[in-house]
Amino acid sequence: MKIVARTLAGLEEVLAKEIEEIGGTDVEIFNRAVEYQGDVRLLYKSNLWLRTAIDVLLPLSKFTARNEEELYTKIQKINWSNYITSEKTFSITPIVHSSVFTHSHYASLKVKDAIVDQLREKKGRRPNINTENPDVKIMLRISENKCSVLLNSSGHSLFKRGYRVYGGAAPINEVLAAGIIALSGWDTKTPFIDPMCGSGTFPIEAAMKAKNIAPGYIREEFGFMSWLDYREDIWEGLKYEAQFDIKETKTPIYAYDKSRQTVRTAEMNSDSIKELEGVINFEMKDFFKSEKPLEDGIIVTNPPYEVRLKTNNIEQFYELIGNTLKHKWTGYDAWIISSNLAAIKRLGLKPKKKIPLFNAQLESKLVHLPLYAGSHKVKSE
Ligand SMILES: C[S@@+](CC[C@H](N)C(=O)[O-])C[C@H]1O[C@@H](n2cnc3c(N)ncnc32)[C@H](O)[C@@H]1O
Numbered sequence: 001m002k003i004v005a006r007t008l009a010g011l012e013e014v015l016a017k018e019i020e021e022i023g024g025t026d027v028e029i030f031n032r033a034v035e036y037q038g039d040v041r042l043l044y045k046s047n048l049w050l051r052t053a054i055d056v057l058l059p060l061s062k063f064t065a066r067n068e069e070e071l072y073t074k075i076q077k078i079n080w081s082n083y084i085t086s087e088k089t090f091s092i093t094p095i096v097h098s099s100v101f102t103h104s105h106y107a108s109l110k111v112k113d114a115i116v117d118q119l120r121e122k123k124g125r126r127p128n129i130n131t132e133n134p135d136v137k138i139m140l141r142i143s144e145n146k147c148s149v150l151l152n153s154s155g156h157s158l159f160k161r162g163y164r165v166y167g168g169a170a171p172i173n174e175v176l177a178a179g180i181i182a183l184s185g186w187d188t189k190t191p192f193i194d195p196m197c198g199s200g201t202f203p204i205e206a207a208m209k210a211k212n213i214a215p216g217y218i219r220e221e222f223g224f225m226s227w228l229d230y231r232e233d234i235w236e237g238l239k240y241e242a243q244f245d246i247k248e249t250k251t252p253i254y255a256y257d258k259s260r261q262t263v264r265t266a267e268m269n270s271d272s273i274k275e276l277e278g279v280i281n282f283e284m285k286d287f288f289k290s291e292k293p294l295e296d297g298i299i300v301t302n303p304p305y306e307v308r309l310k311t312n313n314i315e316q317f318y319e320l321i322g323n324t325l326k327h328k329w330t331g332y333d334a335w336i337i338s339s340n341l342a343a344i345k346r347l348g349l350k351p352k353k354k355i356p357l358f359n360a361q362l363e364s365k366l367v368h369l370p371l372y373a374g375s376h377k378v379k380s381e
Helices: 012-021 040-049 068-076 104-123 174-183 201-210 232-245 260-271 314-328 341-345
Strands: 002-006 025-030 033-037 055-064 089-097 136-143 146-152 192-194 253-257 280-284 297-301 332-338 353-359 362-370
Touching: 002 040, 012 025, 012 033, 012 174, 040 055, 040 232, 055 068, 068 104, 068 146, 089 104, 104 136, 174 201, 174 332, 174 353, 192 201, 201 253, 201 260, 201 280, 201 297, 253 260, 260 280, 314 332, 314 341, 332 341, 341 362
Parallel strands: 089 136, 192 253, 192 297, 253 280, 297 332
Antiparallel strands: 002 033, 002 055, 025 033, 055 146, 136 146, 332 362, 353 362
């Protein structure tokens, strides 16, 4: 069967590689989505193992509709009692780009009516809508007159891994953090440091990768668990295997922040995953006053960029980051993501790579700044 995994802009190739690694076939890349073939086991496995997927969808039907009546009729052709009973709740998420269906809300109301009417006719009772925590999450995509209906097998977005108990001031999305680590090419052996770790997302994602802990390992709820055809045996089997896939790591992973409270927050988040005990070295340190912990390694970080966290003078702050990297962190490979593009220029280092990404809605750049060991210059391309 066909499976669709959605991701963030710029992470499509990373996700496609992850899908191939877990056994997906006929992998095709689209804008913020990857389609592939697999069975139910792979659908569950995708939810458990894909670090850069936001959700995993199962296409139900594809058709054209020229108006709301036709949409209603074609939605009724789907046998909904295969997916929803009167006791279950459901929601519809519309994504509509169409000159035919100009109000996504009306289109989704039509779809809701078609489902409810069919089930009421067959069973005498209708299922209820629940937008917060539905049993079955349906996605309606309309592009002009081309419609598709998909089931969301993840339920809540997969960036909700379950470890973030405490948020911090401006946490980066877990899927984006995992994607950045993948884009950096980190080999899981090289020492890893986030000197401005906030709630600890980068070091926690890195530690999970180094120990081969599945990103969905501690999460307890997935959408497919409320489906009528849920195969608990398959899911339990995957979880059991994932437990044995966890390995030891000797890779030093550091998480620093200048705020004591923030470091404590990061530590508490890491504590949510008991297998991470002792893997990350948390310390309160001011980046500008501290020394590198080892001769070489990789820095992955997102410094404040003024939008959500204000510093007195953001451009001066980035200048200081650049100087600190040049003078104190030679031998390291730095990967910095920021949405303050003017401030990035003030780092005073020529990036070897600039990768456009979005941090939430903010247009951002991930810059790669390799630093020569024993020199103050940036490595040439
Ligand atoms: C954008 S947040 C990082 C968010 C983090 N990636 C997360 O997922 O939660 C930036 C962090 O930089 C820290 N910071 C600011 N100036 C610093 C400095 N001089 N040294 C170390 N940390 C600093 C702040 O305390 C804040 O937690």
